[in-house]
Structure formats: structure tokens, C-alpha cells
Amino acid sequence: MSGLLYMLLPMSPLAQASPTVMERVLFGDAASPFQYLLYSVAIIAMVFLPLAMLIAMFSIWWERKVAGHIQSRLGPNRVGPIGLLQSLADGIKLILKEDLVPKDADNLLFRLAPYLAFAPAFAAFVALPFGPNFTYEPRLNVGVFWVLAILSVEVMGVILAGWASNNKWSVYGAMREACQMVSYEIPLGISIIVGIMAAGTLNMVALGHLQGGGIHTWLIYRNPFTLIAFFVFFIASLASNKRAPFDLPESESELVAGFHTEYSGLRFSFFFFAEYAAMFVVGGIQAALFLGGWNDPFGAIGYLYPEALRDFEAGGSPLPLIGLNILGAGMFVIKCMGIVFLQMWIRWTLPRPRIDQVLYACVKVLLPIACVLLLGAALWQLLVPEMAGVPWVKYHPWNWNDWKEQGARGAFVTQIILTIVGVSLFGATSMWAAYNLFSSRRNLKQRLTDPDPIDKAPANLAAASH
Amino acid sequence: MANIGLQHYLVLGALLFVCGLLTILLKRNAIGILMGVELILNAANVNLVAFNHFSWRGTPDAPALAGQVFAIFVIVLAAAEAAVALAIFLNFYNNFSTIDVERAQNLKG
Amino acid sequence: MTTSVLAISEADVAGWLFYLFGGIAGLSAVLLVLSRNIVRMAVCLLFTLAGVAGLYFLLSAEFLAAVQLVVYAGGTLILIIFGVMLTSKSPFSRFEPSAVEVVLAITLGGILLVALVLAVTSQRFPTAAEVAALPASERGYPVDRLGQALLGDYLLPFEIASVLLLVVMIGAAYLAKARRRESTRSANGPAESAASRQARAWS
Numbered sequence: 001m002s003g004l005l006y007m008l009l010p011m012s013p014l015a016q017a018s019p020t021v022m023e024r025v026l027f028g029d030a031a032s033p034f035q036y037l038l039y040s041v042a043i044i045a046m047v048f049l050p051l052a053m054l055i056a057m058f059s060i061w062w063e064r065k066v067a068g069h070i071q072s073r074l075g076p077n078r079v080g081p082i083g084l085l086q087s088l089a090d091g092i093k094l095i096l097k098e099d100l101v102p103k104d105a106d107n108l109l110f111r112l113a114p115y116l117a118f119a120p121a122f123a124a125f126v127a128l129p130f131g132p133n134f135t136y137e138p139r140l141n142v143g144v145f146w147v148l149a150i151l152s153v154e155v156m157g158v159i160l161a162g163w164a165s166n167n168k169w170s171v172y173g174a175m176r177e178a179c180q181m182v183s184y185e186i187p188l189g190i191s192i193i194v195g196i197m198a199a200g201t202l203n204m205v206a207l208g209h210l211q212g213g214g215i216h217t218w219l220i221y222r223n224p225f226t227l228i229a230f231f232v233f234f235i236a237s238l239a240s241n242k243r244a245p246f247d248l249p250e251s252e253s254e255l256v257a258g259f260h261t262e263y264s265g266l267r268f269s270f271f272f273f274a275e276y277a278a279m280f281v282v283g284g285i286q287a288a289l290f291l292g293g294w295n296d297p298f299g300a301i302g303y304l305y306p307e308a309l310r311d312f313e314a315g316g317s318p319l320p321l322i323g324l325n326i327l328g329a330g331m332f333v334i335k336c337m338g339i340v341f342l343q344m345w346i347r348w349t350l351p352r353p354r355i356d357q358v359l360y361a362c363v364k365v366l367l368p369i370a371c372v373l374l375l376g377a378a379l380w381q382l383l384v385p386e387m388a389g390v391p392w393v394k395y396h397p398w399n400w401n402d403w404k405e406q407g408a409r410g411a412f413v414t415q416i417i418l419t420i421v422g423v424s425l426f427g428a429t430s431m432w433a434a435y436n437l438f439s440s441r442r443n444l445k446q447r448l449t450d451p452d453p454i455d456k457a458p459a460n461l462a463a464a465s466h
Numbered sequence: 467m468a469n470i471g472l473q474h475y476l477v478l479g480a481l482l483f484v485c486g487l488l489t490i491l492l493k494r495n496a497i498g499i500l501m502g503v504e505l506i507l508n509a510a511n512v513n514l515v516a517f518n519h520f521s522w523r524g525t526p527d528a529p530a531l532a533g534q535v536f537a538i539f540v541i542v543l544a545a546a547e548a549a550v551a552l553a554i555f556l557n558f559y560n561n562f563s564t565i566d567v568e569r570a571q572n573l574k575g
Numbered sequence: 576m577t578t579s580v581l582a583i584s585e586a587d588v589a590g591w592l593f594y595l596f597g598g599i600a601g602l603s604a605v606l607l608v609l610s611r612n613i614v615r616m617a618v619c620l621l622f623t624l625a626g627v628a629g630l631y632f633l634l635s636a637e638f639l640a641a642v643q644l645v646v647y648a649g650g651t652l653i654l655i656i657f658g659v660m661l662t663s664k665s666p667f668s669r670f671e672p673s674a675v676e677v678v679l680a681i682t683l684g685g686i687l688l689v690a691l692v693l694a695v696t697s698q699r700f701p702t703a704a705e706v707a708a709l710p711a712s713e714r715g716y717p718v719d720r721l722g723q724a725l726l727g728d729y730l731l732p733f734e735i736a737s738v739l740l741l742v743v744m745i746g747a748a749y750l751a752k753a754r755r756r757e758s759t760r761s762a763n764g765p766a767e768s769a770a771s772r773q774a775r776a777w778s
Contacts, residue, residue: 033584033585033587033588037588106612106614106615108615109614109615109618112618140637141637141638141717141718142637142638142640142641142718145638145641145645146637146641148641148645149640149641149642149644149645149649150644152644152645152648152649152650153621153625153644153648153649155649155653156618156621156648156649156652156653156656159653159656160614160618163614163660164614171660175657175660178653178656178657182649182650182653185645185649189645200719202718
């Protein structure tokens with residue numbers, strides 16, 4: 001219900017504007033406002049909510065598998081093929097658990113807190129641009145800022161959960177969490193501003209169109225400051241999601257379970273879903289703002305989209321448009337899941353710092369770096385002339401002469417160099433990870449079934465280990 | 467359901483203002499009084515933005531945005547004032563071990 | 576039934592949304608006055624701020640709505656909750672105003688509300704349709720115009736606000752340092768000089 005409330009927010013004066021392409025595909029050109037209202041509610045209830053649940057359940061299974069393999073064990077592998085139905089089994093178990101409210105806890109606030117934590121994550125989820133026409137509200141002119149704003153309301157749900165549990169450890173967890181999330185919103189916001197300065201618009205759909213020319217038009221490669229801003233944003237988003245190494249609020253070895261100690265059953269699952277939905281949302285902001293949104297690295301979707309749109313406007317079938325959107329949504333989800341995987345990888349690798357070290361990292365390290373990036377990006381916008389307009393529509397992004405004519409030679413050279421640097425870093429990291437993954441797997445069965453594991457190492461272990 | 471006009475927003479602003487005033491008058495917890503002040507500032511903001519929406523919009527090159535800009539400054543200043551007010555309340559609590567404003571009587575008489 | 580449902584106009588939907596967000600804001604404000612638990616008051620304030628943010632969306636001030644959520648709901652309210660947690664000994668307040676104060680306050684508030692509502696409804700303000708019919712008016716405010724206004728026409732207030740925020744940061748950090756009254760008094764004891772003893776004798 002609260003998700004519904006948050007969802008009506010972008011609908012208001014924009015209901016007076018012309019209908020979006022998706023609405024025209026479904027309803028034709030003249031439909032009543034009641035049909036649009038029904039469509040809005042139905043889309044959220046039947047598409048976005050199941051999608052969010054599905055992504056959360058998949059992420060929970062994937063996290064346990066990743067954790068298992070990093071720790072040289074297998075993770076869940078009994079329920080369903082390779083353990084895929086484990087999240088479903090967990091969900092059924094949580095629903096059937098006893099519904100506890102602590103004795104002296106504030107009843108109303110205790111019951112309210114999980115919804116206050118889940119609703120903002122879901123509201124932000126709905127604002128993500130899955131495709132040029134698969135966005136819930138493409139006319140939301142403050143798209144990126146709206147997602148940031150609604151994620152700040154999540155802090156309140158966590159604080160209430162800690163306070164209303166009437167439990168010292170929960171209150172400690174809640175206060176640490178509030179400190180941490182609110183402090184890290186500053187580098188988060190500043191790194192978003194750095195990206196926005198390079199783009200010039202806050203609208204999520206416009207950001208996606210701007211990056212449609214191929215991998216060198218992605219905003220992360222626009223200038224060296226956005227490249228570093230991506231990593232600052234990534235670290236700040238880890239703290240904002242209460243993910244390790246910043247998971248003090250739920251530090252499992254210190255505070256029992258932090259702010260959700262007293263929660264059991266379905267309410268606990270709400271917090272869980274909220275955490276994984278927020279991870280996906282933050283990955284979504286990074287994908288939409290820095291990594292090109294729904295575009296592929298060659299710019300094919302950006303190349304084919306204006307034609308498909310023109311065909312639909314001229315009265316043709318909407319199928320090519322929908323096909324392009326589905327491809328774009330697939331690319332977007334792959335990028336988001338890549339970032340989610342990175343978050344999981346870091347969680348199971350790094351130890352946990354103290355709260356004063358966490359705040360030191362925010363205020364004395366990330367904040368000065370973010371301010372320097374802001375200054376640098378502003379100077380870059382002033383001094384280096386850039387190509388204006390949407391790629392493939394206003395200019396040809398792979399043609400050197402187009403860039404030279406507009407006087408944007410410096411920008412093109414910078415983008416190509418940064419692309420080469422970025423892609424080679426990414427390629428090197430993934431090849432190294434893949435090598436380690438496959439080389440240790442050869443030994444896993446042997447290590448796990450070795451009759452004398454401690455005294456006698458297997459003969460070829462020394463040869464295969466790095 | 468009548469068309470929503472400026473009056474509706476102004477009546478809502480008046481309601482928020484009166485609720486904030488009642489909070490300030492009726493609460494003895496200093497932080498409750500601070501919440502009343504925030505309600506009053508929100509009521510003023512609603513009025514400002516409503517007037518901005520229902521007046522002449524200006525030209526597309528120079529839109530009339532005075533109400534929204536003013537509201538942004540009010541929000542900024544409200545945050546600053548809440549920070550200072552809480553610092554004062556914390557100091558008061560550290561010295562008197564209570565947050566009841568009725569106890570702030572040292573200068574009386 | 577189907578024909579009347581399909582006859583819903585956009586103005587009706589805008590009206591429903593106004594009553595929804597206005598209702599949330601107003602109801603939460605009234606609950607804030609009536610509630611006795613300071614943390615419940617903070618939750619009511621959160622819903623009021625969220626309702627007002629929704630109203631800003633209806634008034635075509637989208638950027639302002641996001642700023643309200645980030646600064647007010649996600650900043651000031653968290654600050655207030657921190658203050659509540661650091662200064663409250665029990666969640667239920669033991670401070671009750673006397674009956675005379677309550678009656679006086681409600682009378683005052685009632686008179687003010689009636690006066691304001693009468694003042695507002697007796698005027699004839701232009702409706703949304705009339706405003707849209709004015710020459711050269713536009714439907715929404717692009718965010719870049721707001722930025723240009725802030726750094727163009729309203730540059731001086733912007734800079735003054737930033738200096739003020741700096742002053743507030745320094746002041747709040749200094750004020751919030753815990754200083755106990757007993758410790759300052761006892762520091763003067765053993766190390767008292769002749770001058771301060773003389774000053775105390777004369778005061």
C-alpha cells in the first residue's frame with residue numbers, strides 16, 4: 001500500500017501532458033484518464049512488484065552461492081537445480097514463523113518500520129530506466145535526484161526498527177546506521193553531480209539516449225573525473241546500503257543482528273528484500289548514469305531506436321520497438337547484476353572497520369576527493385568543448401570527421417583513451433578472476449574428499465596454487 | 467469534486483500553520499517545540515509554492531520562479547536552524563539532565 | 576457505472592491526488608499535536624513532510640519535492656531523531672501541560688484557523704485554467720531554469736546562504752561539545768588567585 005502511495009508521486013501534473021509511447025502501444029491514441037490510472041496501478045502491481053521480488057530472491061540465492069565459493073564450499077545445492085529454489089524455501093519458512101512483538105516495544109512503530117524500509121527501495125526501483133520505453137515515467141525531469149531523495153527516507157525505517165525493538169543492541173545498530181548512511185549521502189550526491197555535469201540533464205531516459213553511441217560515449221569515460229567519480233559513488237553506495245565492509249548496523253558478530261534483532265518471520269523478510277532491492281537500485285543508478293543504461297557497447301540499440309520509433313509513429317507495428325526495449329532491458333539488468341556481484345564479492349573478502357574508521361573514511365577521504373572531482377569536472381566542462389546532442393541523431397559517434405568539425409577533438413581523444421584504459425582494466429580483472437575460479441575448481445573435489453586433508457597435501461596442489 | 471484552486475492549498479497551509487502553533491504552545495519537550503517550528507516553516511513553503519504555481523508563469527526564457535527559489539532557501543535555513551537548535555538543546559540537557567523547557571528558569575526573578 | 580467511470584477527467588485525478596497528499600499531510604499534522612510520545616511525533620512529522628513533497632509534485636515543483644525529501648525528511652528529521660534519542664530518558668513524556676494552558680492554546684489556534692480560512696476563501700484567486708490561458712505561460716519548469724535562476728538573479732542570497740551554513744556548522748559543532756557546569760566551578764577551586772578571590776568578595 002505504501003509502495004502505491006510512493007508510486008502516484010510522479011503521476012501528477014504530467015497527467016496533463018501527452019501519453020507516453022508505451023501507453024499509446026497499449027491503448028491506442030485516445031484513451032480516458034481512467035485507463036491511464038488503471039494502467040499505472042496495474043503495471044506496478046503486476047510487473048514491477050513481482051520483478052522486484054524475483055530479483056531479490058535471485059540475489060539472495062546468488063549471494064549464498066558466491067559466499068560459498070569464495071569460502072571454498074558449495075553453498076545451497078539441494079533445493080532445486082543447483083539450489084535455485086532455496087530462496088523460495090526460505091520465504092516459505094519465514095512466512096510460517098511465529099509473529100513476535102517484544103513485550104515493551106512500541107507496537108505501532110514496530111509494525112510500521114519494515115514497510116518504511118521497503119517502500120522507498122521499491123519506489124526507487126520503479127523509477128529505473130529499463131529501456132527507452134520501459135520506464136515507468138519517462139517525463140520525470142528529476143529522475144536521478146528523485147532516486148537519491150527517496151533512498152534517504154529509508155534511513156528513517158531503519159532507525160525506527162532499532163528504536164521500536166526496545167533493545168539496547170538494536171538502538172546501537174540504528175544509531176550507527178543513521179550516522180553512516182547520512183554521512184555517506186554527501187559523497188554519493190557529489191559524485192552524482194559530477195556525472196550529471198558531464199551529461200547536462202537529470203532525466204533518466206535522456207541520460208540513456210545520450211550514451212547510445214557506443215562504449216566511448218558512456219558517461220564514465222567522458223572525462224577522467226567521472227571515471228573516479230564512479231568509484232567514489234560505488235564505495236559510498238556500499239555504505240548507503242549497509243553492505244560490508246560497512247555493515248556495522250547488522251554486524252553479525254558484534255550486535256547479534258543489529259537493528260533487526262527482534263524481527264522474525266515475514267517482517268524480517270521485508271528488511272531482507274529492502275536490502276537486496278536497494279542493492280539493485282544503486283546498481284541501477286550506476287548503470288544508468290555511468291555505464292550507459294540500456295545501451296550495448298557498440299551503440300547498436302542507439303542506432304536502431306530512432307528508426308523503430310519513426311516506424312511506430314508513422315503507424316507501423318510496435319514489435320521492433322518492443323523488441324529493442326527488451327534487448328535494452330536485458331543489457332540494463334546484466335549491468336546491474338554485475339555491480340551487485342561486485343558488491344557481494346567485496347562483502348565476503350574485506351574485514352569490517354570500526355565506526356570511527358568508517359566515518360573517517362567518509363569525511364576525511366571520500367569527501368575531499370569528491371570535492372576535488374566536482375571542481376575538476378566543472379573546469380573540464382568550461383575548458384574542453386564537447387559534442388552536443390544525442391549520438392546517431394545529431395552526430396555520428398564513430399566518425400572522426402564529425403567530431404573534428406564540431407571542434408570536439410580533445411573530447412574524442414580523451415574518451416577513446418579512457419575507454420581503452422577502462423576496458424583493459426576490466427578485461428584484466430575478469431580474466432584474472434576467471435583463471436582463479438577455474439584453476440581452483442580442478443582441486444575442489446579433490447580437496448573436499450581428501451582422506452588426509454591436514455597432514456598430507458595433494459601432490460598437484462602446490463603446482464596449481466598461485 | 468471541484469477543480470483544485472489556490473484556496474485549497476492556502477487552507478491546507480493554514481491548517482499546517484495552526485497545527486505547528488498548537489505544537490509549540492502545548493509541548494514541554496524542547497524537541498517537540500522544534501517539530502512545531504518545522505511544521506510552520508512547511509506551511510509557509512506550501513503557500514509560497516502554491517502562489518508560484520497559480521500566478522503568471524513568465525516567458526519560457528525567463529520563467530517566474532521566485533516562489534520556488536524562496537522555498538529552497540527556506541528549506542536550507544530550516545535545516546541550519548534545526549542544527550543549531552539541537553546543539554543548544556544538547557547543551558541544556560547536559561547541564562540540567564532534562565529536556566523540559568519549564569526547567570529553563572535560571573534567569574527568572 | 577462504466578460510463579461514469581470512464582467520464583473521469585484529468586482534473587478529477589488531480590483532485591484525488593491533492594486530497595490524498597493533503598490528507599496525509601494534514602492528518603499527520605493533527606496527530607502530531609495530539610500524540611504524547613516524542614518518537615511517534617517524529618514519525619508523524621515524517622508523513623507530513625512526505626505529504627508536502629507530494630503536493631510539491633502537484634504544483635509542478637519537482638526539484639523542490641526531491642530537495643524536501645533529501646534535506647528535510649532525510650536530514651533534518653534524522654537530526655531531530657538523534658536529538659530525541661540522546662535526550663529522552665523514557666519514550667513516553669512525563670510533561671503534561673495544565674488544563675488551562677490546553678484550553679487557552681486550543682482557543683487561540685481555533686480562532687487563528689477560522690480567521691485564516693475566512694481570509695483565504697473570501698478572496699477570488701485565479702484558477703489553474705485561467706493561469707494557463709495567460710500569454711506565454713509554460714506548463715512545467717525545467718530544472719535547468721531553476722539552476723540558472725539560483726546562479727543568476729538570486730546569486731547574492733545563494734552566497735549568503737552558503738556562508739550562513741558554514742557559520743552554522745562551526746557554531747553547532749562548538750555548542751554541542753559537552754561542558755558540565757560542575758567541572759568549570761571546581762577548576763577554579765585550588766588554583767584561585769588573589770585577584771579572583773577579591774572579585775568574588777566584592778560581588
